[in-house]
Amino acid sequence: MPELPEVEILKRSLEGQLMHSTIDRLEKTRDNIRYRLSSQLEKNVQAAKIIMLRRRAKYLVIDLNNAYSIIIHLGMSGRLRLQPNNYEIQKHDHVIFHLQNEQKLVFNDARRFGMVYAIATSLTDAQFFYNLGVEPLSDNFTLTYFTEKILRRNMPIKTLLMDNQIIVGIGNIYASESLFIAKIDPRKPSNTLTNEEINRLILAVQNVLSKAIDAGGTTLKDFVNGDNKAGYFQQQLQVYARHKQQCLNCSAIIEKIKQAGRATFYCPDCQK
DNA sequence: AACTATACCTGCAAGC
């Protein structure tokens, strides 16, 4: 479900309501999702006050006033929603944060690819996020940085765009969309991109992600923010899931191929 | 080292 824009929207939808809330206790309905839900987790969040919400890559970070942070990843199908006190647990609700104001922050994840973890705040960057590349919407995403990474790799540029050690937050939807906007063939080996193409790609990535955030994210199937509201960027998708349909720019037929095990969509005429 | 395939899990749609 969630790539950078969706997690950013989730963060923005929750921070106003969660800031300064206190977590009474944590309830879990099973011991593991993607990883084991440690017994430390309950202890580390109990009676703690939420002081900050952050996003790093596709992770949502909830900083607590007890020097711990909750790190949440939605995987493919995860949802995190704020529910009223009379909410009843539903299928695939795995972790429930009971807040002091009687509301419940509920982590639901049918496929259980997501994660909920608690770690000392001081260790989040050093231990948990140390392996991650640049944030595409930050000043660190420069032509110099990206060129250096791209030119030393031979893999298809679409696959590289999804490599979190180089650049974070771009998943399967926005990789295809960015390459369409940049007019670059997704199969093109990274080290054959020209300076001009790399420049276009940087702008395209930032443009697509910003617009997706403005639209509240992409809801193909089940993405919702913390208030249970869907996004509407799917209405602006140019190529993703549009195979066999006409290109909105040139009317050629959009193609679907498989790269590194993932579907890729592109216009054979616009993208060279 | 660079790159690809696989595993994890449930739900759903397409095809037979």
Place this chain on the structure above:
DNA sequence: TGCTTGCAGGTATAGT
């Protein structure tokens, strides 16, 4: 209708 198959927004790990 009902069954089987494949695919889905992610990513860690095993294998080439």
